[in-house]
Amino acid sequence: MAYSDKVLDHYENPRNVGSFDKNDDSVGTGMVGAPACGDVMKLQIKVNDEGIIEDAKFKTYGCGSAIASSSLLTEWVRGKTLEEASQIKNTQIAEELALPPVKIHCSVLAEDAIKAAVSNYQERHGEAAEAEKKSA
């Protein structure tokens, strides 16, 4: 299968590989996919007090397109608000990486990953806020 140069570049030099401590209050974690389907993406965002994504890291088990989709995503979400980040569409990723039709699901998975990370962060902060209220 012929990959686009952008996919190859992200595959050869993946950006922002790694993990944050998922128990850190400023971190939201999204893990999507399944080994049975051949791809699993873990995306983590680090959010500052202003609600801006300061940093993002990923780990992906999957084909070259899946790795490239998640690598690209970490670049795109940096500096965005949670609201803006969750509006990233799979079609934008697929277009940027020139994914062939059989690999579109990789970009769908990346979109799912950022949505999952944002909602994980929001859930934890919703709960944290409530816990603070109770103890006050």
Added chain:
Amino acid sequence: MSDLKLPIYLDYSSTTPVDERVAEKMAGCLTKDGLFGNPASRSHSFGWNAEKAVENARGQVAELVGADPKEIIWTSGATEADNLAIKGAAHFYQRKGKHIITVKTEHKAVLDTTRQLEREGFEVTYLGVKENGLIDMQELQDAMRDDTIVVSVMHVNNEIGVIQDIEAIGNLCRERGIVFHVDAAQSTGKVAVDLSKLPVDLMSFSAHKTYGPKGIGALFVRRKPRVRIEAQMHGGGHERGMRSGTLAPHQIVGMGEAFAIAGAEMGPELERIRMLRDRLWAGLDGMEEVYLNGDQEQRVAHNLNVSFNFVEGESLIMALRDIAVSSGSACTSASLEPSYVLRALGRNDELAHSSIRFSIGRYTTVEEVDHTVEIVRAAVAKLRELSPLWEMYQDGIDLSTVEWAAH
């Protein structure tokens, strides 16, 4: 090391280059000064000489597998031989019954053929295999019925290289008068085959897996006791009516020469290839979470099918650009399905998705094997660094207990 040519070819189970000695013989059957005649021409020496060359090759193929030359029918390859054997026998014996038995790990040339027969009204039982890729004899025996007419089991598996016990299977078939077909496309030159002793009725062969040309194969059709098949290709009545079509002397002579070389050189070649295979496995086995697929002992020396846990097959193939290998994960073919053969072994999805088939051959060198080990180790390490599954494994999480958000 300096003369190491990249990419390194380790996909001999897909196909082999034509041996130079074979190519030379083939070239002598094409042009006006060579044996270009039609072997079916009875009225002149061009035809007679071509026929002589074809019959010589038939003898060479027969000799490698312990058959009588009259039992060898030329086909376009093992796929056609499988089709001719299974459809031919099923159609001929359908008045006796319409049940066929085969195995889930067969090549598609067999599985697609039996699917077609199912559409025609035959009933097919697909046997599973044990964890080591071999069939359970008791299960086979239990599957046999009074209306079973054909059993088809491959000799050497193309993906994992395991060798089925065709002698034992054949004996079970004989007891019940069932026609036994064996796909032996991956066997010639890799494991001894002696049809003068083996209870096999039909056997398919391919030239291009054994340093012969593509586009030519053969079907062994036993004469004593005689097995009948219905022709699938009709025409001039070549090959005693079983397979019509003008014979291709250059292809046939190539297959004959390739099989003759295989017979003459198999002993030392097997020893060398086994040494290379062991060297490759020793280089990979030291890594964590690496699994050999298929039985450890009952396998050909040429094949090493390995799963690298927590690494996905297609991305691994991408990282192994300098090595020509096959991935068990059929992700590249857009089906996103892991290999049906590895699935049949009961390998979990991660392992089935992460397998690589290395197949070693006549021209593989020690330097190539050593370089392969280096490249594979580096690639697996890099991809594991990227893998959330590897991270979870390192954290002591049992992946089978995780609830995945399947998509």
